[in-house]
Amino acid sequence: xxxxxxxxxxxxxxxxxxxxxxxxxxxxxxxxxxxxxxxxxxxxxxxxxxxxxxxxxxxxxxxxxxxxxxxxxxxxxxxxxxxxxxxxxxxxxxxxxxxxxxxxxxxxxxxxxxxxxxxxxxxxxxxxxxxxxxxxxxxxxxxxxxxxxxxxxxxxxxxxxxxxxxxxxxxxxxxxxxxxxxxxxxxxxxxxxxxxxxxxxxxxxxxxxxxxxxxxxxxxxxxxxxxxxxxxxxxxxxxxxxxxxxxxxxxxxxxxxxxxxxxxxxxxxxxxxxxxxxxxxxxxxxxxxxxxxxxxxxxxxxxxxxxxxxxxxxxxxxxxxxxxxxxxxxxxxxxxxxxxxxxxxxxxxxxxxxxxxxxxxxxxxxxxxxxxxxxxxxxxxxxxxxxxxxxxxxxxxxxxxxxxxxxxxxxxxxxxxxxxxxxxxxxxxxxxxxxxxxxxxxxxxxxxxxxxxxxxxxxxxxxxxxxxxxxxxxxxxxxxxxxxxxxxxxxxxxxxxxxxxxxxxxxxxxxxxxxxxxxxxxxxxxxxxxxxxxxxxxxxxxxxxxxxxxxxxxxxxxxxxxxxxxxxxxx
Numbered sequence: 001x002x003x004x005x006x007x008x009x010x011x012x013x014x015x016x017x018x019x020x021x022x023x024x025x026x027x028x029x030x031x032x033x034x035x036x037x038x039x040x041x042x043x044x045x046x047x048x049x050x051x052x053x054x055x056x057x058x059x060x061x062x063x064x065x066x067x068x069x070x071x072x073x074x075x076x077x078x079x080x081x082x083x084x085x086x087x088x089x090x091x092x093x094x095x096x097x098x099x100x101x102x103x104x105x106x107x108x109x110x111x112x113x114x115x116x117x118x119x120x121x122x123x124x125x126x127x128x129x130x131x132x133x134x135x136x137x138x139x140x141x142x143x144x145x146x147x148x149x150x151x152x153x154x155x156x157x158x159x160x161x162x163x164x165x166x167x168x169x170x171x172x173x174x175x176x177x178x179x180x181x182x183x184x185x186x187x188x189x190x191x192x193x194x195x196x197x198x199x200x201x202x203x204x205x206x207x208x209x210x211x212x213x214x215x216x217x218x219x220x221x222x223x224x225x226x227x228x229x230x231x232x233x234x235x236x237x238x239x240x241x242x243x244x245x246x247x248x249x250x251x252x253x254x255x256x257x258x259x260x261x262x263x264x265x266x267x268x269x270x271x272x273x274x275x276x277x278x279x280x281x282x283x284x285x286x287x288x289x290x291x292x293x294x295x296x297x298x299x300x301x302x303x304x305x306x307x308x309x310x311x312x313x314x315x316x317x318x319x320x321x322x323x324x325x326x327x328x329x330x331x332x333x334x335x336x337x338x339x340x341x342x343x344x345x346x347x348x349x350x351x352x353x354x355x356x357x358x359x360x361x362x363x364x365x366x367x368x369x370x371x372x373x374x375x376x377x378x379x380x381x382x383x384x385x386x387x388x389x390x391x392x393x394x395x396x397x398x399x400x401x402x403x404x405x406x407x408x409x410x411x412x413x414x415x416x417x418x419x420x421x422x423x424x425x426x427x428x429x430x431x432x433x434x435x436x437x438x439x440x441x442x443x444x445x446x447x448x449x450x451x452x453x454x455x456x457x458x459x460x461x462x463x464x465x466x467x468x469x470x471x472x473x474x475x476x477x478x479x480x481x482x483x484x485x486x487x488x489x490x491x492x493x494x495x496x497x498x499x500x501x502x503x504x505x506x507x508x509x510x511x512x513x514x515x516x517x518x519x520x521x522x523x524x525x526x527x528x529x530x531x532x533x534x535x536x537x538x539x540x541x542x543x544x545x546x547x548x549x550x551x552x553x554x555x556x557x558x559x560x561x562x563x564x565x566x567x568x569x570x571x
Contacts, residue, residue: 106154339426357489389418
């Protein structure tokens with residue numbers, strides 16, 4: 001009889017604690033998930049086979065919520081409604097955030113509409129305190145509210161680079177005790193990057209009023225220095241996010257979810273899941289593969305067969321889950337976004353004999369992502385024929401830069417059939433779901449270490465477990481680990497997948513001690529030139545290393561880079 005689910009005891013225990021009902025077995029949890037997400041008996045059987053084998057793993061919130069009697073959402077995270085420049089709006093969004101986090105969701109916010117510190121408030125004959133001051137209100141709400149009974153909420157705070165308070169914002173987390181429930185990112189414009197590259201002055205603005213010029217290069221250096229020391233703020237290339245948005249004709253994106261893989265409009269939500277590439281490997285470790293031979297090692301045929309069943313199941317979540325707010329429900333159902341991605345990539349590269357970041361690895365990764373994206377879009381078009389397109393679908397959907405990159409036959413199919421889902425692809429950090437698949441490599445990250453001690457929170461308390469990399473443990477194969485790689489290896493892999501991702505890619509570029517500050521700065525410039533939508537770095541020698549604790553991630557908690565694994569971990 002086939003045994004399903006994680007084989008390592010701590011991985012099994014963690015899966016049971018996070019994703020199952022009391023006394024529910026792994027097989028029973030997958031039957032519950034399939035029953036709640038299936039269209040009919042045949043589809044439920046197909047989807048159940050996929051998730052029993054862990055070829056696809058829905059995000060933790062989906063696994064925990066679908067078919068559960070608990071009144072929680074299957075969505076991992078959201079973006080707040082617009083925070084306008086008024087106390088009523090600020091407090092309303094804080095109240096909505098409390099309800100969202102109480103129900104298990106993390107939240108991203110853009111604070112750029114709040115007037116800068118010192119601006120005159122005529123009606124009160126006083127001065128404004130600025131967006132950073134109001135971020136502390138949201139931080140306190142997050143600190144107080146327990147998400148889904150025992151999980152603390154995650155938050156992302158964004159401020160545009162042209163906001164007059166940008167310098168206060170980028171300095172806000174140069175400490176270990178302020179805004180601790182926030183990740184923060186700067187919304188960087190192409191205009192600013194052009195000013196940096198040409199060493200020109202840059203104008204700060206609020207509501208079309210100029211607030212004086214600054215030295216763009218000096219501001220960029222300060223942003224970089226804070227990243228060098230404190231691993232924040234992250235960078236969002238906000239113009240590229242909007243230019244590449246499939247829904248360019250009906251929405252403006254100003255913020256992302258807490259981990260950055262889902263740029264979202266006001267009240268947008270991220271519905272995530274990842275294909276476990278390790279499960280598609282059939283033969284291992286021949287470093288001399290031709291493209292034809294590659295088909296014998298990685299089962300592209302099975303992946304193509306699985307994708308339509310997964311798209312159908314995840315699409316059903318949109319109509320069958322709970323939402324913390326009515327506005328979130330309306331936004332989700334109007335556009336029907338989802339974010340399917342991959343995990344276990346580094347392990348598969350090792351099994352194929354490819355070095356992470358090498359030309360061969362890049363080529364293979366692009367092939368996987370191209371397969372995922374084209375098959376998912378084709379499946380969504382088929383669903384549109386059967387169930388109808390998402391309500392905001394219009395012919396100019398086909399004019400998006402992303403869709404125009406598709407093969408002509410796929411574009412023709414979308415034109416003829418429409419689309420069930422506005423977005424389908426996202427590469428998320430997969431800390432816990434990858435760990436519960438017997439510690440496969442996370443997302444598109446490299447393996448951090450072949451062996452390490454990991455501190456894990458369980459129902460019995462905290463314990464330290466010695467873990468081994470999946471491939472090292474099962475096949476005895478060594479691979480290059482994060483410390484062996486240079487920053488260009490990391491960038492090469494992120495740039496390889498971005499052209500096939502309609503949302504964004506969450507990846508942490510681990511920076512070694514040998515990298516100079518000038519080389520570190522160049523990572524971000526190369527990311528912009530490489531058409532990434534955002535970039536995050538982590539330098540273990542930085543000042544934040546001592547603050548981060550290697551504790552097991554909690555679904556919905558703020559993402560962090562674990563010094564024990566080197567990976568960014570989120571729900």
